[in-house]
Amino acid sequence: MFAQIAFNGLVTGVIITLPALAVTLLFGVLKFPNFAIGGMMTVAAYMVFALNAQLGWPLVVAAAIVAVVFGGLSIVIDQLTFKPLRDRGGITLMVASLGLGLILENIARVFYGNAARSFAYELARPFRFLDIRMNREQMIAMIVAVVAMAAMYVLLTRMPIGRAMRAVADNPALALVRGIESPHIIRWTNFIAGVLLAIAGVLVGMDRALEPPVGNNYLVPVFAAAILGGLGSPLGAFAGALIIGLLSELSTLVIAPNYRIGVPLVVIALILVFRPQGLFGQPYIRK
Amino acid sequence: MISYLVLMGIVLCILAIVAVALNFQWGSGGMVNFGLAGFYTLGAYTCALLMLKAGGNTFFATLGAMTMVAAASALIALVTIRVTEEDYFAIVTLGAGEMLRLVSLNEDWLTNGALGLTGIPRPLASLVPFEYYHYFLLALGAVLLGGTVWLLQRIGRSPFGRIMRAVREDDVVAATLGKHVLWARVRIFAIGGAFIGLAGSLHAFYYQYIDPTQFSNIVIAYAFMSVIAGGRGALSGSILGAAFVMLLLEGSRFAKDLIPALSSDQLAAIRIIIIGVGLILVLIYRPQGFLREYRLQVDVASGKMKT
Numbered sequence: 001m002f003a004q005i006a007f008n009g010l011v012t013g014v015i016i017t018l019p020a021l022a023v024t025l026l027f028g029v030l031k032f033p034n035f036a037i038g039g040m041m042t043v044a045a046y047m048v049f050a051l052n053a054q055l056g057w058p059l060v061v062a063a064a065i066v067a068v069v070f071g072g073l074s075i076v077i078d079q080l081t082f083k084p085l086r087d088r089g090g091i092t093l094m095v096a097s098l099g100l101g102l103i104l105e106n107i108a109r110v111f112y113g114n115a116a117r118s119f120a121y122e123l124a125r126p127f128r129f130l131d132i133r134m135n136r137e138q139m140i141a142m143i144v145a146v147v148a149m150a151a152m153y154v155l156l157t158r159m160p161i162g163r164a165m166r167a168v169a170d171n172p173a174l175a176l177v178r179g180i181e182s183p184h185i186i187r188w189t190n191f192i193a194g195v196l197l198a199i200a201g202v203l204v205g206m207d208r209a210l211e212p213p214v215g216n217n218y219l220v221p222v223f224a225a226a227i228l229g230g231l232g233s234p235l236g237a238f239a240g241a242l243i244i245g246l247l248s249e250l251s252t253l254v255i256a257p258n259y260r261i262g263v264p265l266v267v268i269a270l271i272l273v274f275r276p277q278g279l280f281g282q283p284y285i286r287k
Numbered sequence: 288m289i290s291y292l293v294l295m296g297i298v299l300c301i302l303a304i305v306a307v308a309l310n311f312q313w314g315s316g317g318m319v320n321f322g323l324a325g326f327y328t329l330g331a332y333t334c335a336l337l338m339l340k341a342g343g344n345t346f347f348a349t350l351g352a353m354t355m356v357a358a359a360s361a362l363i364a365l366v367t368i369r370v371t372e373e374d375y376f377a378i379v380t381l382g383a384g385e386m387l388r389l390v391s392l393n394e395d396w397l398t399n400g401a402l403g404l405t406g407i408p409r410p411l412a413s414l415v416p417f418e419y420y421h422y423f424l425l426a427l428g429a430v431l432l433g434g435t436v437w438l439l440q441r442i443g444r445s446p447f448g449r450i451m452r453a454v455r456e457d458d459v460v461a462a463t464l465g466k467h468v469l470w471a472r473v474r475i476f477a478i479g480g481a482f483i484g485l486a487g488s489l490h491a492f493y494y495q496y497i498d499p500t501q502f503s504n505i506v507i508a509y510a511f512m513s514v515i516a517g518g519r520g521a522l523s524g525s526i527l528g529a530a531f532v533m534l535l536l537e538g539s540r541f542a543k544d545l546i547p548a549l550s551s552d553q554l555a556a557i558r559i560i561i562i563g564v565g566l567i568l569v570l571i572y573r574p575q576g577f578l579r580e581y582r583l584q585v586d587v588a589s590g591k592m593k594t
Contacts, residue, residue, distance in 0.1 A: 033374045035321075035381075084571045091319060091373050095511055096570050098321065102508050103563035106556035113552055216504075220382040227375065258393045265382035269366050272379065276369050 003132050005249050011138045013225075013245020014145040015207060018200035019218060020225035020237040021152060022193035028169030028232040029182070029189045030082070032093040033223065037197055039104025040077075041215030044070045044194075045201030046108045049210055053120040059202075067198040074194030075187050101216060109212040116209035119202070137206045148199055149238060152192075156234055161188055169232060221248065224264030228271055230278025240278070243267075293421045295533060297493050300428030303529035304435050304486040305506070306513035307522050311439045312479035314519040314580070315448065317455030318364070318472060319377040322384025323510055326480055328502040329387050330356045330487020332398055335407045335497055340397075345410040345492070353484040359387075360480025364473045384504075392499040403498025407491050428489055432526065435482050440522050442478065444581065451475055452520075505559055509536075512566045518576025527577050535561055 019037055026034045044066055051062035081100055085093050126135035156162035167175040168185045176182065204214055225244045229236020248263045255262070271278060305327060312318045320326070334352035337343040343351065363383050367376055391398045398404065415423045442448055450471050453461040458468045491497055509532050517528025539558045549557070569576075585591070 027374075033378060035377075081567055088570075088574065091313075091317075091377075092570055092574070094319065094374065094377055095515070096567050098511070099508055099563040099566035099570075102505065103560050103567075106559045106563070109556035110553050110560070113550070220378070220385055223378045224382075227378065231374075256393065258389060259386070261382070261389065262386055265379070265386060268375075268379055268382060272366050272375055273369055276375075 002253075003130070005253065006246060007132045007134065008138075009246035009249030010242065011141055011207070011245070012221075012249055013242035015141050015200065015203045016218065016221055016225050016245055017145055017238050017241040018148055018196045018203070019222045020229070020241045021149070021234055022196040022200070023222055023226040024229065024232055024234055024237040025165065025169075025189050025196075026193050027226070029165060029186055030086075030093070032090040032097070033231070034097045035094060035219065036077070036081075036097040036100040036104065037193075037222065038216035038219045039101035040070075040074060040194070040197045041201035041204060041218065042108050042212055043104045043201075043215075044198035045205040045210055045214065046112055048198070048202050049112070049117060049119060049205070053117070056120070059119050059121045063199065063202045066202075067195045070198040071191040071194035074190045074197070078186070078190045101219075105212050105216055112212070114212060116211045118209060119206060141203045141207060144199060144203060148196065152196075152234065155192070161185075165189055220261055220268075221245075221264045224268045227268055228278055233278065236278055290421065293425050295537065296425045297421065297428050297489075299529055299533050300425070300432045301486050301489045301493065302509060302513065302532065303432050303526045304428075304489070305483055305510045306517065306525035306529045307432070307435050307439060308479045308482035308486065309510045310514045310517070310519065310522050310525045311443070311482070312476055314514055314521070314525075315443050315455065316451045316472070316475035316479070317373065318367075318476055318479075319373050320380050320476075320479070321377050321507060322363070322380035322382070322387070323483065324502050324504050324506040325384025325387030326356050326360060326483045327487045327490070327506055328391050328499070329359060330484035331491045331497050331502070332391055332404070332487075333484070334488035335404045335491045336397065338408050339404060339406070345408060349410075349485065349488040352488045353481040356484030356487065357477040357481040359383075360483075361473045361477040364476035365469070367472050368469055384507075388499060388502060391502070398499075401499060403496060405496045407495045407497065409492045409495065424493060428493075431485060431489065435485065436522055436526070439478070439482070440581070443522065444583075447471075447474070505562075508559065508562050508566060512562055512569070514576075515566065515574070516569050516576055518578040518580065520580030521576065521578035524576055524578030531577075532562065532565075535565055 019041060022037055023034065026037075047066045047070065048059070048062045051057045051066065052059045077100070081096055082093055085096055124136040126133050128134075156166060164175070164180045164185055165188065167178065167180055168182050172182050175185075201215060204218060208214065221244050225240035226237050227240070228243060229238065229240030244264050244267060247267065248260045251260060251263045305323065309320055309323060312320050330352045333355040334348045337348035337351045338345065363380060366379050392400060394400070409420070409424070410427065411423070412420065443451065450461065450466050453464070453466065454468055454471050454475075461471070462468050490501075494501070513525050513528035513532050515528070516531045517524030517526065536558055539561050540554075
């Protein structure tokens with residue numbers, strides 16, 4: 001029983017990893033918490049639903065195409081909404097992102113209503129390993145998330161664009177001196193975040209049912225993971241997500257499952273009081 | 288038509304009180320409240336439960352609701368003890384609001400879960416003839432709204448109001464000047480919270496029936512839209528802002544006449560989209576809002592304060 005719950009927690013954590021990474025990358029470069037990520041996950045998931053369940057494309061193909069398209073779309077969204085507000089301070093951007101999240105969730109609702117839906121793919125029997133029941137969705141989620149994390153690691157540490165992103169996150173002025181232009185990096189960051197969010201949307205829609213609030217329901221755990229790891233730290237987001245996922249599921253042993261969301265909340269509060277920079281973050285210096 | 292306007296007037300008063308309270312917390316005090324919907328829920332449920340389960344009258348139930356929301360808000364404000372960035376606080380409030388909503392949905396023994404609470408008593412219902420009751424409620428709402436604006440404006444123009452704005456602009460400077468920033472934040476959030484509790488009580492009186500679906504996060508968008516449109520820091524502007532939001536909301540009802548194929552779910556979603564788009568457009572094109580924040584001005588010739 002314990003092992004089963006821990007396994008479920010691990011899967012939840014791995015799924016949260018992707019949006020947490022998106023949050024942390026966006027925060028690093030743009031310096032505001034983007035609350036629109038929930039709505040973005042929802043819209044991307046419904047786009048995949050349209051291609052997969054309605055047009056009958058295989059789920060993998062649909063997800064891959066939507067991931068790339070949605071990467072582009074999130075650049076457009078950023079240009080339309082956040083670019084004009086760029087120098088107005090974090091709160092303004094944050095409020096705008098909250099509004100944007102509501103818009104996106106409700107665009108999905110206008111087209112598909114409130115009914116829960118699911119992607120079209122063959123269901124498989126769950127298999128057992130050491131008394132732990134693993135269903136195929138969980139295995140797929142694990143593999144996809146781990147591959148995406150590995151790709152992100154290579155991108156951020158080995159590729160010029162990833163290093164440039166980290167440079168801009170660290171110090172935009174210094175990055176500019178070295179010839180790294182931040183508008184270019186902002187576009188790339190949004191593209192990568194869009195891809196991550198689209199993949200996360202599909203995984204979340206597979207794990208639970210696909211309905212309009214699906215993305216926004218993950219907002220608190222995702223931000224808890226990003227804060228726990230230290231906002232702006234990619235490695236931290238990964239560790240934070242696993243811890244939040246595990247703690248949330250394990251908490252169901254002692255508290256009612258409905259209040260799982262209380263766990264990330266308590267974690268955020270404790271972190272803010274005792275270790276504001278997060279597990280892996282640098283102490284935040286306001287410039 | 289008249290009765291429609293009266294009902295809209297009551298809803299407007301409730302929304303305006305929420306907006307003014309948010310403007311106090313966020314506009315004047317710099318504390319973002321993304322848990323607004325949860326605090327509003329807490330107010331409405333506390334008020335209803337104090338009457339239904341504890342047998343309190345409407346007056347004490349309202350006071351109880353205000354106290355409850357103020358206490359919960361104060362508790363949440365304590366997390367700013369070490370981290371003062373608004374980003375983090377916003378996320379904490381978002382989570383806290385979600386928790387409060389979940390309690391209203393899941394604690395069946397207390398809140399009756401998804402079924403909600405029915406038969407909520409109304410103030411002075413035995414004295415006011417039924418056919419005039421909505422007029423009375425509108426008058427009550429308007430008086431409470433006026434009182435809220437008056438009181439919060441008084442606080443905003445008192446010495447504490449100056450501390451609030453100092454903390455909002457730069458908490459380090461405020462602390463350097465010997466102001467207790469955490470205590471100020473707790474008070475700002477608690478005072479605003481009390482009036483969110485008042486609005487929640489009015490909500491319970493008006494609908495007489497509350498269930499968790501009435502308190503979705505959309506309330507947050509409405510309130511922020513009202514504050515931003517009315518002008519951050521300008522408390523009375525939030526009333527104009529709330530009227531603007533109501534105009535958008537009620538105006539979009541006519542979308543149903545233009546496109547009859549829309550279902551009520553779709554229509555509701557479209558109205559939220561309109562509010563969201565409006566919010567972003569106002570932020571981009573008219574960030575200063577309708578009215579400006581009060582500033583203390585002194586007439587040089589006479590040395591007296593201008594009001």
